[in-house]
Amino acid sequence: MGKSFKIGVMVESFRLGLKGGLEAAAKLKVDGIQLYATGGETHFSKLQGQALKDFKKQLSDLGLQVSAVCGDFGGHGFQIEAENVKRVEDSKRVMDLARQLDCRVVTTHIGLVPTDKKHPRYAVMYKACKELGEYGRKVGACFAIETGPEPATVLKAFLDDIGIGEGIGVNFDPANLAMVCREDIPKAVATLGPYIRHTHAKDGVNLKPVDAERLYGVFGGDAADGFNWMDYIKEVPLGQGAVNFDTYLPALAKAGFKGYLTLEREVGDNPYKDIEMAVSFLRERI
Numbered sequence: 001m002g003k004s005f006k007i008g009v010m011v012e013s014f015r016l017g018l019k020g021g022l023e024a025a026a027k028l029k030v031d032g033i034q035l036y037a038t039g040g041e042t043h044f045s046k047l048q049g050q051a052l053k054d055f056k057k058q059l060s061d062l063g064l065q066v067s068a069v070c071g072d073f074g075g076h077g078f079q080i081e082a083e084n085v086k087r088v089e090d091s092k093r094v095m096d097l098a099r100q101l102d103c104r105v106v107t108t109h110i111g112l113v114p115t116d117k118k119h120p121r122y123a124v125m126y127k128a129c130k131e132l133g134e135y136g137r138k139v140g141a142c143f144a145i146e147t148g149p150e151p152a153t154v155l156k157a158f159l160d161d162i163g164i165g166e167g168i169g170v171n172f173d174p175a176n177l178a179m180v181c182r183e184d185i186p187k188a189v190a191t192l193g194p195y196i197r198h199t200h201a202k203d204g205v206n207l208k209p210v211d212a213e214r215l216y217g218v219f220g221g222d223a224a225d226g227f228n229w230m231d232y233i234k235e236v237p238l239g240q241g242a243v244n245f246d247t248y249l250p251a252l253a254k255a256g257f258k259g260y261l262t263l264e265r266e267v268g269d270n271p272y273k274d275i276e277m278a279v280s281f282l283r284e285r286i
Helices: 017-027 049-062 081-100 120-139 152-162 174-181 185-195 212-219 245-254 271-283
Strands: 006-010 032-036 065-070 105-108 142-146 168-172 196-201 203-206 233-236 260-263
Touching: 006 065, 006 271, 017 032, 017 049, 032 260, 065 081, 065 260, 081 105, 081 120, 105 168, 105 196, 120 142, 120 152, 120 168, 142 196, 152 168, 152 185, 168 185, 174 185, 174 196, 174 203, 174 212, 174 233, 185 196, 185 245, 260 271
Parallel strands: 006 032, 006 260, 032 065, 065 105, 105 142, 142 168, 168 196, 196 260
Antiparallel strands: 203 233
């Protein structure tokens, strides 16, 4: 499997700022980094002109590629029609930036895809994602929807409905599916295999059944009203959760995926140490 996968790190996961994060990634000798283009120094509106040239030189000097660009603007994704005009246009600019960074993948959460295609929100999300997929196909980028809120079968049906080929796909996060949906991860890989363009290497556990609508609503800024998400899901170091990497990675290879396993670590007191351990964990298995 070793030739199939590259190891990446989300640069923000180090919590060392951009320069420190890039240097940490280079120190660990990973293949690439993912970065957010929706805030800070790497916001798509700031990483232009000389700043873009300087950043690309820095990447080159450190021997790093960009595995993916994160275009997540927070909130409720593309669930709210009134917000989607700006969100769609901003997401296109993120795709433009990705291409300037010699990267073809933009990842984001889009919100919760309804199981019922007649649900009013389905059409709203479909319209936004269809437009972004078409733009991605035009510019040579992939709008990659991150797994999490809905089961793999529901996301696949949504993507099948959009049906525009390479312009739209999946950022496969196994931990999200394990924590929220209690999915069988190799089975989910088989379901979404043709669409997987990038992955997040992350692990987690579901502590008790959770309403995905409520969970992602709180993540999006809804009032918690006594709902504590930490009672339901927990991110843990690789190998300590519900994601069995010894069956997950072969499933990815079988599905034909040959891209990045990009580490995303959103909790923990010592992110560098956690990421270093995770890199070693992956290297032992690929």
